[in-house]
Amino acid sequence: MTANTPPQANMSPQRRGLMRSGLVVSAMTMLSRVMGLVRDVVVATFLGAGNGADAFFVAFKIPNFLRRLFAEGAFNQAFVPVLSEYSTQRSKQEIRELLNAVAGSLTAMLALITAFAMLGAPWLVWVFAPGFGRDPEKLAMTADMLRLTFPYLLLISLTAFSGSVLNTWNRFAVPAFTPVLLNLSLIGAALFLMPLMEEPAMALAWGVLIAGAAQLAFQVPFLLRLGLLPTPWPNFAHDGVKRILKLMAPALFGVSVSQINLLLDTILASLLVAGSVSWLYYSDRLVELPLGVFGVAIGTIILPALSKRHAEKSTEHFSAMLDWAIRVVLLLGVPAALALAVLAEPFLITLFHYGAMTDHDIQMAAMSLRAYAFGLVAFMLIKVLAPGFFARQDTKTPVKVGIIAMVANMVFNLLLVWPLAHAGLALATALSAFLNAGMLGYLLYQQKVLVFQPGWGRYAVQLVGGSALMSIALYIVSPEWQVWLEFELWQRIRWVTGLVVMGGAIYFVWLTVLGLRLRHFKMNS
Known part of the structure; x- marks a missing residue:
């Protein structure tokens, strides 16, 4: 990337309503998730849950896991608070120097990591999916795919860097829309490249590589328009880079613990019967829809807002924002989790029961979907509680919590995998997420950072009553899942x-009758 800064560029972020920003991010994320489900329908139709699908999911999961852990996890949580501080307290020239140094250093580090990963692809696959070692052909196929998919980490990390800059300047829509390009690339690869490939799943690996380049290129014009497009130049001695690296080290374990837990699920699932990796993937994809649209969206807008309030030493506004974020994710997360649990088979049948996907696959995926749905609220709470630490540039506390949760997840995995197979792995992830969220919330409350605002008792009655009525109605009205198998697509x-x-x-009529209104969720950034 190169920089040509327009003289009229505004280097100070404008303040906007958090609910308005949240709705923008949610809308864009919803589009991305819907396209992601379309992508998965296409993949399930062509590949089902066989060896080719297992190989691609692992080859994609490795760089995608590192993306969430590194780019959208540790890097984002360390970079945004520092950038927010620069945007409120430093000059335009200092902001540009920070962006140039961070972009250059990030590129240099990830280019080296990518090169080593491509050279050691077979060993990396064995680490992430040791069960594949029992099938040399499957292991080799996954390694070949990984050499194509791993450069995605470099490209998407630079995309995440660009998105963090845009989010700090309250340009949320562009980064939220960008993932749509990944889904379009994979759909295009499945439809147009698969017929040309000896191994159909290899086409999807090419689609991942194409998507990484497309997503990065898409954000460049918007950075240029703001006058924030950097000229990358590695400078690890820059004060801002050193601070970011210092914050990143513990953050690698903080906000991304749920991703580490999902990876542990994949490793153990590779040791179970064929299809276990795919069943977990399809069920996780359904949970990712409400998690991304609600949890990730609120977490995305809350981090820069909290970082600015911390830089301004506005503690009361900081606490009110955290309380607001918790209320919003509960408002949407509780009914979403219950709906996924009640309608697990109908959702899976409607989206995936085509082509190579069997009735048995649906039953197995439904088991893990219900387990993941149990932990959905906890996954969402982590997304909004962790920024309460990162915005204050405290990355040590979340890492301590994260390590405890990760160890607990390992214990839960070993206790539950044998009686419940792949569903036990999903349930273990949900239980460890509740432990993680509970400890984060308790520590924020203990530090008097999280101060609950008045009205929580009434709010709890509104949520519980509406969610219960909705769940009962869905259970009564929905046909048995076997009937869904006989339905045509439409x-x-x-x-x-x-x-x-x-x-x-x-749900919403109940909330309205009990006096809940949209204006009650108004909050300025």
């Missing part, structure tokens, strides 16, 4: 749409 779509609309109507 029948499935009509039924799912109708159930979702009915459930949402019951």
Whole structure:
């Protein structure tokens, strides 16, 4: 990337309403998640849950896991607070120097990591999916795919850097829309490259590489328009870079613990019967929809807002923002989790029961989906509680909590994997997420950073009552899952749409009757 800074560029972020920003991010994220589900429908139709699908999911999961752990996890949580401080307290020239140094240093580090990973692809696959070692052909195929997918980490990390800059300047829509390009690339690869490949799943690996380049290129014009497009130049001695690196070290374990837990699921799932990796993947993808649209969206807008309040030493506003974020994710997360649990088979059948996907695959994926749905609220809470530490440039506390949660997840895995197989792995991840979220919330409360605002008792009655009524109605109205297998595509779509609309109507009518209004969630950044 190169920089040509327009003389009129505004280097100070404008303040906007958090709810408005959240709705923008949610809308863009919803589009991305819907396209992601379309992508998964295409993949499930062509690949099902066989060896090719398992190989691609592992080859994609490795760089994607590192992306969440590094780019959107540790780097984002360390970079945004420092950048927010620069944006409120430093000159335009100092901001540009920080961006140039961070972009250059990030590129240099990740280029080296990528080169080593491509050279050691077979060993890396064995580490992440040791069960593949029993099938040399499957291991070799996964390693070949990984050599294509791993450069995605470099490209998407630079994309995350660009997105962090745009988010700090309250340009949330562009970074939130960018993942749509990944889904479009994979859909295009499945439709147009698969027929040309000897191994169909290899086309998807090419799609991942193409997507990384497309996502980075898409954000460049928007940085240029703001006058914030950097000229990358490695400078590890820069004060801002040193601070970011110092914050990143513990943050690698902090906010991304749930991703580490999902990776442990994959490792153990590779040791189970064929298809276990895919069953977990398909169920995780459904949970990712509400998690991304609600949890990640609120976490995305809350971090720069909290960072600015910390830089301004506005402690009361900081605490009120945290309370607001918790209320919003509970408002949407609780009914979403219950809907996923009640309608597990209908959702899976409607989205994935085509082509190579069997009835047995649906039953198995539904088991893990219900387990993941149990932990959905906890996954969301982590997304909004962890920024309460990172915004104050405290990355040590979340890492301590993260290590405890990760160890607990390992213990839960070993206790539950044998009686419940792949569903036990999903349940272990959910239980460890509750432990993680509970400890983060308790510590924030103990430090008087999280101060609960008035009205929580009434709010709890509103949420619990509305969610219970919705769940009961969905259970009564929805046909047995075996009936869904007999429906044609449009029948499935009509039924799912109708159930979702009915459930949402019951829930929000109940909230309205009990006095909850949209204006109650107004909060400025």
